[in-house]
Amino acid sequence: MRAFNVVSGKVLPLDRANVDTDAIIPKQYLKSIRKTGFGPFLFDDWRYLDAGTLDIDPVTRRPNPEFVLNRPEHAGARILVAQENFGCGSSREHAVWALDGAGFRCVIAPSYADIFFSNCFKNGMLPVVLKQAEVSAILETVRRDPAVQVTVDLPAQQVRLPSGETYGFQIEAGRKRDLIEGLDEIGVTLQKADSIRAYESRRRESAPWLFQ
Template structure:
């Protein structure tokens, strides 16, 4: 997993609440056994005028000019600004994979679906939660300055947008995993030698537990 220490990118404003995981990535793309390659299918139902499947060539599908992700500079955006309950719905991790593969590293919203939030941390995407008043103020800036860039520092727990500087809360354990590029499995494997030493000690002290 790619570490997330500091990130700067164009803000993609999605000024609506309850964007669920099926909107982020429709169910037909869950057939893939891979964990990469979903960027072209992010907001699939909104980005394309033609239906698609995992093996439908993207070049054969007409893009919807009304979708923000199809217009510059948002097609290169990497910071999503949204409203409450972002990532609600099913537990599909594919939704986060689609955001990540599109290039999104930070999602800013007043609240998130719980499982979606955990999936973000496990895939190097920061779900940055702020108060509603702060979100509304950020939308006012972004919508008055299309294409504005935001900067986020995980190490300093700070967001910069225009002339605004906002400190945010982030649990230390999650912060360290983002900084080091570790998911929960990677964090566990960092203690592999200690785990192995403990198992060897158990085998020496209580060998009957390990008899086949």
Template sequence: MEKFTTLTGIAAPLPLINVDTDMIIPKQFLKTIHRTGLGKNLFDEMRYDDDGNEIPDFVLNQPAYRDAEILVSGDNFGCGSSREHAPWAILDFGIRCVIAPSFADIFFNNCFKNGILPIALPQEQVDLLMKDAEKGANARMTVDLEAQEINTSDGQVIPFEVDPFRKHCLLEGLDDIGLTMEKAPAIEAFESRVAQERPWV
């Protein structure tokens, strides 16, 4: 998993509440078990018409936001079914941080396991960041995980909270497998000892 330290990028405004996982990645794209290739179908039903043409008004189709790395959205982001494809699609598009007043629990947890930083903030602070994101490609935010701060394009600083263990995992690029591999020497020592003590096992 790629480390998350400091991210400076374009923030896309998506001022919608209750953005569910079917909106993020519709059910017809859940056949794959691969984490790549889903970015093109992120928000598919909002990004494309029935003929597969881009809907110009949708934020990620606008030139200013095609390379967005941060998403600012509304309350209860990631609700609905517990599909891990939702964070896969967000990450594959290139978004590493989602900011909202609140998140659905399973989506929130899945973000950390896939290298995405979800930040929950009070509504008034999300509104401030939403207005900053609406400035377009010239307004670049910085998310500093180590300092736990968001810097707006005009220099305002907004602190945020994050669980220390999850912060450690993101900073070090550790998913569940990576955490297990940190214990590899102890695991190998245990297996070697058991093999000598109980060779019949």
């Protein structure tokens, strides 16, 4: 898993509440479990004027020029800012894979659906919770200057704007450590590999019949 430390970049202002996972990555793309290749299908129903499937090359489709993700001034955005209850709906981990595949490292919103929030940490994505007024201030800043660079500093637990405005956020200590070190659940487990091997050796000696 990629480590997350400090990320600076442009912002995609998705000024919508209750964005569900079917909007983030529609059900027809769930047939694949590769974790990669979902970026072109992010917000598929809003992003394109025609329907798509895994068998249709996104390059051949008609983009919706009115959707914020397709506007040239937001090209290359690394931080997505949305409204409350982002990631609601089904528990599909594909939603985070699609965001990651499209180049996003961080989402900022006033609140999230619990499972989506958890899935972010499992995939190196930082979901920042800010107050509604702070989210609105960032969105307004981006409206005035779409090229503005926002910095998300995980070690300092801060979101910083070029104006000098700084917003602090809370994060559970274990999740913070794992993101900074780039450790998913498997990585955390492997840190204890020596202890696991020692336990298995003792177990083999104390209960050899289990290993026959």
